[in-house]
Amino acid sequence: xSDHLPIEELKTLVEPGKVLTDAASLETYGKDWxxxxxxxxxxxxxxxxxxxxxxxxxxxxxxxxxxxxxxGRTGLSAAAVAxxxxxxVAFDYMNQIVDFNAVDRSVVCQPGVITxxxxxxxxDKGLYYPVDFASAxxxxxxxxxxxxAGGIKVIRYGxxxxxxxxxxxxxxxxxxxxxxxxxxxxxxxxxxxHLFIGAEGTLGFVVEATMRLxxxxxxxxxxxxxxxxxxxxxxxxxxxxxxxxLTAFEFFSDKALAKILxxxxxxxxxxxxxxxxxxxxxxxxxxxxxxxxxxxFEHCVEQGWVVDGVMSQSEQQLRNLWRLREDxxxxxxxxxxxxxxxxxxxxxxxAFLRDIDAIVERSYPDFEVLWYGHIGDGNLHLNILKxxxxxxxxxxxxxxxxxxxxxxxxxxxxxxxxxxxxxxxTKRDYLGYSRSEAEIAYMKAIKAVFDPNxxxxxxxxxx
Amino acid sequence: xSDHLPIEELKTLVEPGKVLTDAASLETYGKDWxxxxxxxxxxxxxxxxxxxxxxxxxxxxxxxxxxxxxxGRTGLSAAAVAxxxxxxVAFDYMNQIVDFNAVDRSVVCQPGVITxxxxxxxxDKGLYYPVDFASAxxxxxxxxxxxxAGGIKVIRYGxxxxxxxxxxxxxxxxxxxxxxxxxxxxxxxxxxxHLFIGAEGTLGFVVEATMRLxxxxxxxxxxxxxxxxxxxxxxxxxxxxxxxxLTAFEFFSDKALAKILxxxxxxxxxxxxxxxxxxxxxxxxxxxxxxxxxxxFEHCVEQGWVVDGVMSQSEQQLRNLWRLREDxxxxxxxxxxxxxxxxxxxxxxxAFLRDIDAIVERSYPDFEVLWYGHIGDGNLHLNILKxxxxxxxxxxxxxxxxxxxxxxxxxxxxxxxxxxxxxxxTKRDYLGYSRSEAEIAYMKAIKAVFDPNxxxxxxxxxx
Numbered sequence: 001x002s003d004h005l006p007i008e009e010l011k012t013l014v015e016p017g018k019v020l021t022d023a024a025s026l027e028t029y030g031k032d033w034x035x036x037x038x039x040x041x042x043x044x045x046x047x048x049x050x051x052x053x054x055x056x057x058x059x060x061x062x063x064x065x066x067x068x069x070x071x072g073r074t075g076l077s078a079a080a081v082a083x084x085x086x087x088x089v090a091f092d093y094m095n096q097i098v099d100f101n102a103v104d105r106s107v108v109c110q111p112g113v114i115t116x117x118x119x120x121x122x123x124d125k126g127l128y129y130p131v132d133f134a135s136a137x138x139x140x141x142x143x144x145x146x147x148x149a150g151g152i153k154v155i156r157y158g159x160x161x162x163x164x165x166x167x168x169x170x171x172x173x174x175x176x177x178x179x180x181x182x183x184x185x186x187x188x189x190x191x192x193x194h195l196f197i198g199a200e201g202t203l204g205f206v207v208e209a210t211m212r213l214x215x216x217x218x219x220x221x222x223x224x225x226x227x228x229x230x231x232x233x234x235x236x237x238x239x240x241x242x243x244x245x246l247t248a249f250e251f252f253s254d255k256a257l258a259k260i261l262x263x264x265x266x267x268x269x270x271x272x273x274x275x276x277x278x279x280x281x282x283x284x285x286x287x288x289x290x291x292x293x294x295x296x297f298e299h300c301v302e303q304g305w306v307v308d309g310v311m312s313q314s315e316q317q318l319r320n321l322w323r324l325r326e327d328x329x330x331x332x333x334x335x336x337x338x339x340x341x342x343x344x345x346x347x348x349x350x351a352f353l354r355d356i357d358a359i360v361e362r363s364y365p366d367f368e369v370l371w372y373g374h375i376g377d378g379n380l381h382l383n384i385l386k387x388x389x390x391x392x393x394x395x396x397x398x399x400x401x402x403x404x405x406x407x408x409x410x411x412x413x414x415x416x417x418x419x420x421x422x423x424x425x426t427k428r429d430y431l432g433y434s435r436s437e438a439e440i441a442y443m444k445a446i447k448a449v450f451d452p453n454x455x456x457x458x459x460x461x462x463x
Numbered sequence: 464x465s466d467h468l469p470i471e472e473l474k475t476l477v478e479p480g481k482v483l484t485d486a487a488s489l490e491t492y493g494k495d496w497x498x499x500x501x502x503x504x505x506x507x508x509x510x511x512x513x514x515x516x517x518x519x520x521x522x523x524x525x526x527x528x529x530x531x532x533x534x535g536r537t538g539l540s541a542a543a544v545a546x547x548x549x550x551x552v553a554f555d556y557m558n559q560i561v562d563f564n565a566v567d568r569s570v571v572c573q574p575g576v577i578t579x580x581x582x583x584x585x586x587d588k589g590l591y592y593p594v595d596f597a598s599a600x601x602x603x604x605x606x607x608x609x610x611x612a613g614g615i616k617v618i619r620y621g622x623x624x625x626x627x628x629x630x631x632x633x634x635x636x637x638x639x640x641x642x643x644x645x646x647x648x649x650x651x652x653x654x655x656x657h658l659f660i661g662a663e664g665t666l667g668f669v670v671e672a673t674m675r676l677x678x679x680x681x682x683x684x685x686x687x688x689x690x691x692x693x694x695x696x697x698x699x700x701x702x703x704x705x706x707x708x709l710t711a712f713e714f715f716s717d718k719a720l721a722k723i724l725x726x727x728x729x730x731x732x733x734x735x736x737x738x739x740x741x742x743x744x745x746x747x748x749x750x751x752x753x754x755x756x757x758x759x760f761e762h763c764v765e766q767g768w769v770v771d772g773v774m775s776q777s778e779q780q781l782r783n784l785w786r787l788r789e790d791x792x793x794x795x796x797x798x799x800x801x802x803x804x805x806x807x808x809x810x811x812x813x814a815f816l817r818d819i820d821a822i823v824e825r826s827y828p829d830f831e832v833l834w835y836g837h838i839g840d841g842n843l844h845l846n847i848l849k850x851x852x853x854x855x856x857x858x859x860x861x862x863x864x865x866x867x868x869x870x871x872x873x874x875x876x877x878x879x880x881x882x883x884x885x886x887x888x889t890k891r892d893y894l895g896y897s898r899s900e901a902e903i904a905y906m907k908a909i910k911a912v913f914d915p916n917x918x919x920x921x922x923x924x925x926x
Binding site (some may be wrong): 063101103104106147148150154158159161162171175177178179181182183184185186187188189190191192194195197199200203214234238241242244286288289307343344345346347374377378379414415416417418419420421422423428431434435436438440442443445446449451461462 | 564566567569583610611613615617621622634638640641642644645646647648649650651652653654655657659660662663666678697701704705708751752789795806807808809810837838841842851877878879880882883884885886890894897898899901902903905906908909912913924925
């Protein structure tokens, strides 16, 4: 990469004032929610149109400048971190919903549309955008597509991938591709749309996306159930899945709940204390369905899988029950948690969790371990909390050792080292635990096809 | 490609008798359901294991022999036709279901498993494999994946793509890739699984697939509704979609129905004759839902969108109503139909259909045109019937002219020249109507990555 960037030339490609190089902007736009790398971009550029994005990419090719895409910067893998003098392309000014079609239930979004903005737009139209997660208030559609964001409704609605009807991307050569044209059925060769989803901006940048909406769910109702041990959670999932179309099936441990209750602003679900809790949700669209849910609950109690439980009777109660799960991540941030986002097939979860638990317990009995996650999808969030007394650096170094053991276990269970957070830079050196050498070689060759000069978010996913 | 194939060497790679070169086998295994190309393979080889497939691909690389994969050969785009001395790799002996997991609702299939075999297996387990279409009794899982098969339940369940949890493929270099490991969430770089789905065997061959199953639908119920004109069908779709989770929304014209009724073995849905008919299906899992359906039907009648209708009251009636739609393709095969399988976004269907109708009407007023298809997905099957007196060659030549006009209209409506039949050889020369030059160039570059010697089903999708 060149030492002296032709920033003046870059400024001519966008509107006045849309290239920033001040220290505060470089600091802000150079990082995501991870804290491992010091941000060090050369400049931040804010395109306002697809043509401007194309010009920026052509400029970057001409001068061999690396570009890093920037959305809501809520990522947890440092995929949107610019730590090596890159130019950050921030989509803050491409944040409009540009079209809506009620018959097709489709919304054309610029990449900078905030997830919550899309959810709200759908609601205003009497429809539903079902991809939801804790950072929905800041994350952007382009970033969601880049990481194929998942979240809390995957068991019913799938990942972001399922909701992308069409995609406009600018490749590493500055070419604009219009992928899939928003069609439901389109068997005309390789579906390049799916290649760009989850590619973390390494093949090109998403500059427009047509997202599909669903009908609004009817009378969403949640249950929180306390189980006597972890092994009871899976039969509970199985029992409910056999009776109802679940819209969510989450779990959290007593330790995670304790942190939430200590805040004092969220009520306990019920008095009985249990080591694990399941939160499930469904549409109680008819009385029959609500009765099925209660009958299944009773069956689970009879089987000894459930000790106590509660079902929401109002929207307020639904929200409160969800906060028990949704607010964990923010609440525990106080303890500088070391996060891992791993997955295995659902049937392997109990044995897998037991193995990981044993590893951490054996090696670091003084570390507090919190488990929670999207267990209906086999996705577990492992959080190791920093003891107050331990310096941050020492804590992270110890956790890095745990990392290797965790990933070895993931590999043994044929799982994923990153279920929904992506690879970015934080998981890059561990990619081999989830993907074979041959796969990684093919990925690199595909990158070379779309980004021959290696300017699109280099050093992310692989080196 | 070499003139003298080392067939004796090929024979050493598989079990005795598993290479055929007799005329009857070459004729049978060299073609699919299309009749445009004369089959001319050099040999047919039947591997029984993944390792044998790898050996065959390595042999083909060593001798620069082109390979054509062969499943149920029910394709309608000549993607599985061997017309140029290729060696056909037939998966008839890799036809076992090798594993099942009730918790994950997953089935590990060899590529030669018949679609119906998978459907039946799911049913036996109290579950459901939802991808269904007329050729389910012969088509194979590997072929379904190669063409990303769609069919009659896409509106609810999506294409084959949605049900592929994991994939083992042998690439053009003979490498075995194990893609996605059956995980629900796996954000570890490019999802190569999706690249192979719909690639028509041009990047590699599917040698094993883990397919996901769904819960069994409850009390499936169909309605056939007669509409006074085509324009009424879309408001009917919209009305029902707002009230019910439809599992199907199909349509057919009076001319298509007439052919079915002329057989004499399927009863008319009702006495009133209408120019168009919609067939919709839903789960009448509660009385409330059945009542919602009837109320919506009455609303449609009041609005003048529906003239008459019938709702199935038994499984037998459900089957009979489905035959009105499902048996069209087989019934009209008598008239040597010229088939087109095209799609646009659902909202554009009425104007699009009107335009195409006008083109065919104006140019060939003596041709009978039958419309039917998966209109809830924007997917129309246009069938032009051959007048008895017209010689086949002359008819096909005239239809080829229509083709160009049809595809120009598809392009104008931003649609697809192949909704679910694939490109193969029949649509290859028209690919530019649906995919840009840049996209086609990228597709070719991707093929070169996975199949550097161009031995995997060459000449399909593009040249």
